[in-house]
Amino acid sequence: MSSYEARFKVWRGDVAGGGLEDFGIEVNDGEVVLDIIHRIQATQAPDLAVRWNCKAGKCGSCSAEINGRPRLLCMTRMSVFMREETITVTPLRAFPVIRDLVTDVGFNYAKAREVPAFVPPDGLGPGEYRMMQEDVDRSQEFRKCIECFLCQDTCHVVRDHEENKTAFAGPRFLMRVAELDMHPLDAAEESGLDRKKTAQDEHGLGYCNITKCCTEVCPESIKITDNALIPLKERAVDRKYDPLVWLGSKIRRRPSGPA
Amino acid sequence: MKSGGVRNGTRAAITAPHLRTDRWWLAPAMTAAGLLAFVVYSTWRAFSNTDYYAAPYVSPFYSPCLAENCEPMRNGPNWEVFGSWWGLSPALIVLIFPLGFRLTCYYYRKAYYRGFWASPPACAVAEPHKKYSGETRFPLILQNIHRYFFYAAVPVAGILTYDTVLSFRDEHYAWGHMGLGTLVFVVNIVLIWAYTLSCHSCRHIIGGKLKHFSKHPVRYRAWQLVGRLNDRHMLLAWASLVSVALADFYVYLVASGAFDDPTFF
CATH class of the missing domain: 1.10.1060.10 (Alpha-helical ferredoxin)
Known part of the structure; x- marks a missing residue:
């Protein structure tokens, strides 16, 4: 299994304001973006808010925008990105934000x-x-x-x-x-x-x-x-x-x- | 609620109108360039009123030819419906129908809304307009008449089919011949019919409007066939647009003497 360190920008904040925060984080073969968000949560930002549930593309909870495109965090493989690419994750931009990656739908x-x-x-x-x-x-x-x-x-x-x-x-x-x-x-x-x-x-x-x-x-x-x-x-x-x-x-x- | 789109006060505070990193602009740019090229070419040809007939070929832009100022075409679809008072190019009379059909087509709507009007330029890329009412008001509410242009496009395609049959003659109108132009016409008419029949309005009329397919097995089968074509509507829209321009250009080359139609038999 190979691993590398990826660069992430994750939007953090709430309705009062916020911005993109930089993270350098380990990525392993076969992982999806939600795995990386969870690793950021576990190792660097324990208060990072993200909505998720099934991790199988069936519950529809982990909707977000990855590099500006609306996608499910759990169904977006890390292998679709170049290793040197900075991956930007933001909450859905059509709905009011509650906190970090969680919006009011x-x-x-x-x-x-x-x-x-x-x-x-x-x-x-x-x-x-x-x-x-x-x-x-x-x-x-x-x-x-x-x-x-x-x-x-x-x-x-x-x-x-x-x-x-x-x-x-x-x-x-x-x-x-x-x-x-x-x-x-x-x-x-x-x-x-x-x-x-x-x-x-x-x-x-x-x-x-x-x-x-x-x-x-x-x-x-x-x-x-x-x-x-x-x-x-x-x-x-x-x-x-x-x-x-x-x-x-x-x-x-x-x-x-x-x- | 206040307006402001993705920069609305309650949404995540991100100033960039989009964060896409791919070449999202390429598809709308190519679409706009392709459509613009066709508009320029077809406008020139429609107004030129010359070099549109070289026996046995008639340009699809000028068929049917409905004015007295049409070039005589033996057995061809030139009927003097508009008489002698029509002094402009006869192409202008008939082109309104295929033009309206394509202008209100569900695929082309997507293409030009994205390519020319940036509404939106691409998915999740903020559009530049402050207000948006879509197809709820004049003039865009007229997009709802697409099916009438479909009704008109069917006889036009029928006449182009007739032209294709006539192209199996030689320049002296003798039957049983085939040239390169005939091949161009056959390919063009197949694509024109495929595009016309793959239309979303056609799909609705043929069976999509039904609530119970099980009560109408023949229409259900037809709906499935049209649906298969409809899956390729975009491809057929472009292929038929290119083929009709090429068919016209071929006739132009032969009629203007720039090229001799090679005959197969």
Whole structure:
């Protein structure tokens, strides 16, 4: 096993202020950035705050920015960096900082609550739901989300414009709207909730300019833009900007609903 | 809440707009350069109104040719819909459709928002704009009409297919011949169709809008096929952009006499 000393810059501070602090720290073969942060914590800065849990890329806790790119600390191998490179680790820059590498991601939970939940279909009780695999494939891709909020962090709509946080749900929760709208048993439409329309009107879908950063940073490789956001935009177009679809639904005398 | 992006008062106090150490600027710079080169070339060719037909080849920029001032093309797609009052280049009549299709395309939107408008220039690189309303207001809300340009792009691709069939003639309009130009046209039309059919609006219309794929097995299959093409939408967008410019340039070279079309048979 070979080891070397790496140079790290880790942001330390809180909402009152802070800055990048230099560390020289041992790195061994096979380690990830979270291992090094833990070694800094164990040997040089015992009060360094970092949020982590599973160390397996499944809990979504250790989100941070490494050399300016939103990533999971536990899934970023040290071997991707040059040995002479200085590695900079900062907290997520789209959310308020609490301390060191820990941010307040409460914005995301507030947005999660704004998305109306799955509406159970009439006449089916627990245990009676039956769905074909091809009908749930699309929604299941979005269920891989580990809620690390890297997509929310990188999205320039809120990252660069704090004022948009009120109107814009962010890619993770627009994907949630898409997941429910594509769910074969979601009865929202029958109950009077038009998710295609509310995606635009209440969750700020129009703010998305599909620059695909959410897809680029997703550690679960969910195609957020191509499979959730753009299909949702097209569904909103069905409702709001396509007179042919509107006319077709009138001629057939039924709502332009589930097919 | 006060604005200020990554320098907002409650966020980690870091003055640099980004801390990326890779060459994040390379992709948007190359994209902007590539698109700019095409815009300059196509503007010159669309306004030039010359050297766009060399039997049996017609430039894809000038097809269909819908004005009286078009060069006569035997059996070609030149219909005098616009009559004699149209005095400008006939390319301007039809180019609006493929131009609108590409301008509102989901891939090109990403490309030019990043490359030309720096919104954002790259992921996690702060954009320079103080305010941002995305595609919620005029004019960008018009991006929502992409599917109408898709509807228009399909017949245009159909006409270019017809042009490709016509290219299996020689310069005397005799059938059963093939030149280098024919090959250029075949490659171009395959890429044009692949790009057109890989469109996100096409994917939605063909099946993406359905809630229950199991009730529509044929559309489900078609949606899967379009989805496979859609995975390569960016690649196809660039490949077809280059091929259509090359096809036009080939016709220009032959029509202007700078190059003789080599015939295979």
